[in-house]
Amino acid sequence: MWDYSEKVQDHFFKPRNAGAVANANATGDVGSLSCGDALRLTLKVNPETDIIEDAGFQTFGCGSAVASSSALTEMVKGMTVDQALKISNQDIADYLDGLPPEKMHCSVMGREALQAAVANYRGEEWKDDHEEGALICKCFAVDAVLIEETIRANHLSTVEEVTFYTKAGGGCSACFEGIEEILNKIMLERDEEEVVAPPPEPVKPAKAPLTNLQRMRRIEHTLEAIRPQLQADRGDIELVEVDFDKKIAFVNLSGACSGCQMAAATLGGVQQRVMEDLGEFIRVLPATEMGKF
């Protein structure tokens, strides 16, 4: 089953603030159509100070939906309404020490319930602008709707471009077939449109593809950010060479890190960070392996 953090399990098995708040003056009811989960958030807000004095939740949903709701109520208590609105779904996930990518939508639901409750408190009507599709890229949690919108907005036509704009497909590449399907569908529509209308003005990509030099700098930048952690454990890391054709970055692990049992695990973590910052797949290997490729 899911790889839930201790924190998630704790909030699921011992939910905080379960049930509706007595004398609530703000209620937010939201659901996620894609997975059928639903949440009612009730708040008691002090009208003088705008401070949330109490919060309660009722959730129809899975383990991480319950945990996200419980975490949210803990987070908002004592905040002003404006402070609470600044909470992002990533903040909720971070509070729980992370959620599996397939479960991030549970934290999205929490944030939306909060917005809906605040709107209710202020006598406004809350409209949801967030649409969610089937999860395509599991490495970077990118869904079909985002991919479709990005392809349309930027007139993309290859998987590489989609990866570049959305990160989807930048990890294990298992979702290439799924991305290709979305591309084909949109390109077919595009062909049909083009019969009646002249081709739309191509939109300039928001960012041009990176040169190798730029990519190299990014990798170095990421490694710089990681170094203090390693140095704290009396180790260090240094970039030696990048082979962009083979998509490998070779590094020297030194000090306490080299030869340590954890070297492989460390490199795995480094690779994940580098990949996320670079937005494309790359392997990180010790420089001693350089001759083998």
Added chain:
Amino acid sequence: MSEGIYLDNNATTMVSPEVVQAMLPFFTEQFGNPSSIHQFGNKVGLAIKAARKQVQKLLGAEHDSEIVFTSCGTESDSTAILSALKAQPERKEIITTVVEHPAILTLCENLEKDGYTVHYLKVDGKGRLDLDAYAKLLTDNVAIVSAMWANNESGTYFPVVEMAEMANAAGVMFHTDAVQAVGKIPMSLKDTKIDMLSVSGHKLHAPKGIGVLYLRRGTRFRPLLRGGHQERGRRAGTENAASIVALGKAAEMAFEHMEHENICVRAMRDRLKEGLLAAIPNCFVTGDPDNCLPNTLNIAFEYIEGEAILLMLNKQGIAASSGSACTSGSLEPSHVMRAMGIPYTAAHGTIRFSLSRYNNMPEIEKVIAAVPPIIAQLRKLSPYWDNVNNAPLEEPEKAFAPAYA
């Protein structure tokens, strides 16, 4: 054996200790290639032959040469359908059902992209087919019908013997995914018109990664894997000897326990059903309880979600599974439950208990005691539940109507 109560046998089963014993020598002593003539492999061919006979007996097949060993149920399913299409290139249609396992459905969806037409037979609220609608679709354009013998989620049977007769009369090939049925109910394929049938070892106490395609003698066939002459050229690749021997032993044991399965296992399942339905309000059995596998019980607990139930059961050492979206990673509740028209608020709370002959009555009583408090605890958290009256809200779907994203 580990402690805990394992009621997830439709997902996979424990390998019987006797089966493990039977397969061990084929890793250590008789590890040779069955095609070799030296002493390291000379007994392997005979052992495979014996296993083929054991499977033949369990299926009630006329000839042992009708048994083709494959790597899993999924491979058997793919082989059957792709073979029928290749052997009859002029036929471009497939008939199947909306509640098949992904091993069939995903393949069919992919074939649609290649230009084939797939007819998906619908089911009613109890998971039953409309045979009149089926009869109308049986034309010369259809290459193959594929309908499962028993559904993996609800346990409900399709009338495959009758459906095969109808297909045969119309000159159409018939395949059934019997992965859940084989070993649980008696079969006599020689008395049917079923042309092809899929088996998976790990559902009947053999290991994972071994399967069988039953291929009626005379059925036109094109192999999926070509290469060596193994399995008479119908499935190339050096035989997975140890697992084949294991599946043979498991088939023999399933045959011996057939009565036990249909009397004792069924009695435990029935007791579980009565016990849970009596103790818990607002729950119901899905599928067709009068026409279903002896080991399977699928209950929908309304207004709560399945993964949450499973996590709490797991804490007490009880293993089951759920049709909830959240356990699958697909973000969709089970296609089987949706096809039967089960509302979202119930489909998400479906739990499948699937038993085996390794369960016992005291375990069942423990489960009957453990489940009701879990359901009550989760309902306390549910926005559809009225905690004052301890019942669903009046008109729950109106009382709580969230804005859906």
